[in-house]
Amino acid sequence: MKLSIIIPCYNEEEVLPLTLDRLKILSQEWIAREDCIEVEFVIVDDGSQDRTAELLTQYSKADKSIKVIRFSRNFGHQAALLAGYEFAKGDVIVSLDADLQDPPELIGSMLDSIKEGNDIVYAARKSREIDSLFKRKTADVFYWIMKKFGADIVPNHADYRMVTRRVLNAFLKFPENNLFIRATFPIVGFPSCVVYHDRPERLAGKTKYPFRKMLEFAIDGLTSFSVVPLRICSVVGLLVSLLALLMLSWSLIVKIFGGAIPGWTSTVAPLYLLGGVQLLFLGIIGEYIGKIYTEVKNRPRYIIQEMINLGEKNVIR
Numbered sequence: 001m002k003l004s005i006i007i008p009c010y011n012e013e014e015v016l017p018l019t020l021d022r023l024k025i026l027s028q029e030w031i032a033r034e035d036c037i038e039v040e041f042v043i044v045d046d047g048s049q050d051r052t053a054e055l056l057t058q059y060s061k062a063d064k065s066i067k068v069i070r071f072s073r074n075f076g077h078q079a080a081l082l083a084g085y086e087f088a089k090g091d092v093i094v095s096l097d098a099d100l101q102d103p104p105e106l107i108g109s110m111l112d113s114i115k116e117g118n119d120i121v122y123a124a125r126k127s128r129e130i131d132s133l134f135k136r137k138t139a140d141v142f143y144w145i146m147k148k149f150g151a152d153i154v155p156n157h158a159d160y161r162m163v164t165r166r167v168l169n170a171f172l173k174f175p176e177n178n179l180f181i182r183a184t185f186p187i188v189g190f191p192s193c194v195v196y197h198d199r200p201e202r203l204a205g206k207t208k209y210p211f212r213k214m215l216e217f218a219i220d221g222l223t224s225f226s227v228v229p230l231r232i233c234s235v236v237g238l239l240v241s242l243l244a245l246l247m248l249s250w251s252l253i254v255k256i257f258g259g260a261i262p263g264w265t266s267t268v269a270p271l272y273l274l275g276g277v278q279l280l281f282l283g284i285i286g287e288y289i290g291k292i293y294t295e296v297k298n299r300p301r302y303i304i305q306e307m308i309n310l311g312e313k314n315v316i317r
């Protein structure tokens with residue numbers, strides 16, 4: 001059995017040598033234990049501006065099992081992961097972050113879970129105590145909303161997962177441009193399980209997900225995977241229209257029977273309320289139109305500048 005390890009990297013010069021060393025040592029253990037017979041590393045350099053590319057070129061010259069895809073610019077974490085998935089040749093494929101926040105020691109037990117008959121092993125973090133209260137709470141809200149909106153996503157699982165070849169082949173048939181990878185695998189199906197791990201601090205370098213990017217990622221995730229926000233628009237729109245109808249009949253009755261001077265509040269308050277609701281819903285609809293726009297353009301999801309030690313891409317669709 002051949003194991004592919006996919007690592008997306010963006011400006012990871014500080015931590016990458018440590019990560020690769022650790023994985024190299026571990027992979028010898030897995031081979032010795034006969035968990036697998038061969039290990040390949042598919043490392044995607046997502047347009048790093050630091051010495052990541054240089055380091056990778058060096059490593060891949062010395063070691064043919066280190067395969068490198070270099071993007072022409074920064075295309076983002078999801079695109080990098082996708083490229084890894086498209087080029088990985090293994091029978092079992094695992095993806096993890098470059099910063100050792102996804103403990104590689106877990107791969108051994110993930111392999112065991114695969115042997116027990118699972119096709120997808122999701123690694124999820126046990127607790128979020130190293131995160132700030134803010135990140136913790138926003139993450140909770142995000143997973144809660146995702147679940148409510150019908151996207152079946154494993155709580156506290158990011159992109160540390162192991163899949164078998166048949167799962168990956170099914171996944172690669174998903175043609176969408178707006179890919180939210182962690183919510184796509186549950187749709188693929190097949191037997192799966194979750195393993196839990198502690199999540200240490202980033203070993204070196206700094207996070208590439210500041211608040212703005214996190215928010216973008218969350219909105220993208222939601223609108224890529226759920227039409228519920230659109231439905232909420234219709235339902236609330238309907239309710240507000242019914243209310244307006246009531247208001248209308250009420251004002252007509254008052255006009256006919258009472259001739260009262262219309263109050264300022266009852267004119268102005270609904271004005272602002274309706275204005276706000278309309279803008280919000282236009283925004284939500286806009287999000288989806290934006291998605292349709294990017295899908296229709298069907299631009300390449302990433303552009304490769306250089307490949308080292310790599311064969312052809314697995315073309316499925």
Ligand code: UDP
Pocket residue numbers: 007008009010011012046074075076077080096097098099101206207208209
């Ligand atoms: N990453 C990437 N492209 C980007 C941003 C991040 O390939 O535009 C990689 C990064 O190198 C790391 C992984 O995605 O391997 C996760 O990023 P990070 O550790 O910064 O996220 P966090 O763990 O803080 O959520």
Ligand code: MG
Pocket residue numbers: 097099101202207
């Ligand atoms: Mg990280």
